[in-house]
Amino acid sequence: MAARTKSAKERPSYRCTECGWQTAKWLGRCPECQAWGTVEEYGAPAVRTTAPGRVTSSALPIAQVDGKQATARPTGVPELDRVLGGGLVPGAVVLVAGEPGVGKSTLLLDVAAKAASDEHRTLYVTGEESASQVRLRADRIDALSDHLYLTAETDLSAVLGHLDAVKPSLLVLDSVQTVASPEIDGAPGGMAQVREVAGALIRASKERGMSTLLVGHVTKDGAIAGPRLLEHLVDVVLHFEGDRHARLRLVRGVKNRYGTTDEVGCFELHDEGITGLADPSGLFLTRRAEPVPGTCLTVTLEGRRPLVAEVQALTVDSQIPSPRRTTSGLETSRVSMMLAVLEQRGRITALGKRDIYSATVGGVKLSEPAADLAVALALASAASDTPLPKNLVAIGEVGLAGEVRRVTGVQRRLAEAARLGFTHALVPADPGKVPPGMEVVEVADMGDALRVLPRRRRAQSPASPQEAEERR
Numbered sequence: 001m002a003a004r005t006k007s008a009k010e011r012p013s014y015r016c017t018e019c020g021w022q023t024a025k026w027l028g029r030c031p032e033c034q035a036w037g038t039v040e041e042y043g044a045p046a047v048r049t050t051a052p053g054r055v056t057s058s059a060l061p062i063a064q065v066d067g068k069q070a071t072a073r074p075t076g077v078p079e080l081d082r083v084l085g086g087g088l089v090p091g092a093v094v095l096v097a098g099e100p101g102v103g104k105s106t107l108l109l110d111v112a113a114k115a116a117s118d119e120h121r122t123l124y125v126t127g128e129e130s131a132s133q134v135r136l137r138a139d140r141i142d143a144l145s146d147h148l149y150l151t152a153e154t155d156l157s158a159v160l161g162h163l164d165a166v167k168p169s170l171l172v173l174d175s176v177q178t179v180a181s182p183e184i185d186g187a188p189g190g191m192a193q194v195r196e197v198a199g200a201l202i203r204a205s206k207e208r209g210m211s212t213l214l215v216g217h218v219t220k221d222g223a224i225a226g227p228r229l230l231e232h233l234v235d236v237v238l239h240f241e242g243d244r245h246a247r248l249r250l251v252r253g254v255k256n257r258y259g260t261t262d263e264v265g266c267f268e269l270h271d272e273g274i275t276g277l278a279d280p281s282g283l284f285l286t287r288r289a290e291p292v293p294g295t296c297l298t299v300t301l302e303g304r305r306p307l308v309a310e311v312q313a314l315t316v317d318s319q320i321p322s323p324r325r326t327t328s329g330l331e332t333s334r335v336s337m338m339l340a341v342l343e344q345r346g347r348i349t350a351l352g353k354r355d356i357y358s359a360t361v362g363g364v365k366l367s368e369p370a371a372d373l374a375v376a377l378a379l380a381s382a383a384s385d386t387p388l389p390k391n392l393v394a395i396g397e398v399g400l401a402g403e404v405r406r407v408t409g410v411q412r413r414l415a416e417a418a419r420l421g422f423t424h425a426l427v428p429a430d431p432g433k434v435p436p437g438m439e440v441v442e443v444a445d446m447g448d449a450l451r452v453l454p455r456r457r458r459a460q461s462p463a464s465p466q467e468a469e470e471r472r
Helices: 002-010 080-085 102-116 133-139 156-166 193-207 229-233 280-284 332-343 349-353 370-382 410-419 445-448 465-471
Strands: 013-016 039-042 094-100 122-126 150-151 170-174 209-216 234-241 248-256 263-270 273-276 294-301 305-316 324-330 354-358 392-394 424-427 441-443
Touching: 002 263, 080 094, 080 248, 080 263, 080 273, 094 193, 094 229, 102 122, 102 133, 102 170, 102 209, 102 273, 122 133, 122 156, 133 150, 150 156, 156 193, 170 193, 193 209, 193 229, 193 410, 209 294, 248 410, 263 280, 273 370, 273 424, 280 305, 294 370, 305 410, 324 332, 332 349, 332 370, 349 354, 349 370, 354 370, 370 445, 410 424
Parallel strands: 094 209, 094 234, 122 150, 122 170, 170 209, 294 392, 324 354, 392 424, 424 441
Antiparallel strands: 013 039, 234 248, 248 263, 263 273, 294 305, 305 354
């Protein structure tokens, strides 16, 4: 029996060199990180126990713990402070992720320059560019400061050495996937390397009371690259998003230990850098003297911020057996649902035989159900070639039975529409307090909503010359 136990302890084990996953038998591919040829044999670890040791600080009642050390310090960029919950907390580690070219490095370089002062030095570490390239960007966006230090390093030990030399209050690392530790096997950007680099910087941040901004890569699906453990270790996770062909950029809080995650920061990217937008609704509107068929306005909520957005639709005769359905900024599935509701509940019969194009203005993406009513009215207006009344906004979710359902934040949406000068609104029943000067029409179903179309006619196929002559 003793021999059996001994042979079991001496039995070799296998471990993945990339992610550290362990198994009792060899495999060609690691089931955890899906890497090939990384599972290698190693000796079974000896069983160890941890004895009680000396405590670093005595435990105190929570009411006696000093909370002033965790007071947020503004970064100088109000839109970023909005998402962070007031600013950067000393010792906090923030992970900023986004697609290539969306503006992460430009924003963080601006933050690093504005946060630098006599009392608070800032260290910017770049692993993807040279120091001269970052200097050129700093000249372009006017992000120069005597208290902003810049270095190009890809070695973790060198980065830690710079922390000892500069003693910064804020560290910006661009990016965490480019830095590697010589003590860990694997290429930079691997799971083991990312875990080690992030762990070392988090320990340094907590010990020094230094705020840290880490830039992270994303996969082709838009998810944050690297091990999921990285998101659990950091204090704040921000996602930087936006269409690279549009000026608007949004910063969303995915995780925040120091505040809420329902705030969104709006930025405008231009040749001189990136600036915050305290009132971004103007980017999503097209001001016209007269209304145009196929357009409808709605108010969407990005976090807790209401934004007025414009939905546009266009229907034309199809030249192919299967008509086209093209969307931009809208979910294709919800547009298809609105088409089905209009055809079945609104008795608009010609939509199934026409090419339909629907889009938003300014690059905004509308995914919440509150935009359903605006999408449906824009499609009906385009099908009947009849414009909607001027200064009208539509808010509400549309069900498959044609009913208009209530949505959250109706009062905030109406207040934002009234602030921008809109005087009429279509909303579900019981909207609550209505802003002064705004006329609100409560609609129960699509039949009530479609009555706002002046002299609305059913969308039919264009009449032939003979039919037009007979009508005369």
